[in-house]
Amino acid sequence: MDLNLLNTFMKVYELQSYTKAAEHFNISQAAVSMRIKQLEADIANTLFIRKGRSIEPTAHANYMMTKLAPASDLVYEALFKVGHKIYAPDLLVYDLANLDIDVFTPPLNQEQIFTDIRNRKVDLVLDFVTINDPSVVSEKVSEEEVMVAVRQDHPRIVDSITEQEFYNERHVSINVRREKSNLFMLLSDAPKPRDIAHEATSLVSQLAYVAHTDAISITPKRLAAIATKLGVKLLACPMKMNKAPISMLYHRSFLHNDEHIKLRQKVKNKISLRN
Structure with missing residues (x-):
């Protein structure tokens, strides 16, 4: 099925208007009407009925929206949301728990950590490890008593x-x-x-x-x-x-990446609150 048909349906449902939906998509009202008719033909159900000069969704349209709305949010998140994966020891994981970040326990093998950094499988590593590798940036972010x-x-x-x-x-x-x-x-x-x-x-x-x-x-x-x-x-x-040094490690390609800079600062700020 053409996803444009579903997008058009959801926008018409949201705005309760073919005209407003057409303005949103910058297409003609006739094109919107044609998409809705095509979708109705595909599912063998009527989605909107005329009521005076406006339209009203049918019971089937209401049911479809209960399923499509959360699915649409997931699709948008998968395509456009910037997700970050971090390795952090349990020393820090509780401090990072409330951030919108996926935090995982670092692999037990130190070389695996560095391999994951080099292959961009992880955005950031917080740990007691250090490395002398030109492709990896290492910053000391905390010293733990x-x-x-x-x-x-x-x-x-x-x-x-x-x-x-x-x-x-x-x-x-x-x-x-x-x-x-x-x-x-x-x-x-x-x-x-x-x-x-x-x-x-x-x-x-x-x-x-x-x-x-x-x-x-x-x-x-x-x-x-x-x-x-x-x-x-x-x-x-x-x-x-001596105090235990915690290092922040990441691939050098992220050094000037705006989203990654925000991520690093967010993590630093959260750790420093308890340091």
């Missing part, structure tokens, strides 16, 4: 923790997307061996494990609200820890 996560009713740790106590406890580790590295090793100037009780797949699952065991972990301060809801308290680190 880290703290020690401990369950609120821990039997040995109350309101503070010493370095000795830190290393005496079992730990939950969270890997970052760098080969054979985890968050603690990445940020500590002089990391010592720890007793690893569990390797978590995400920062939130790491906190969930802490909430149900005596194990402790290193976690970004940004997750304090979620930690509290899980029954976890965050304490100051007893040793010097």
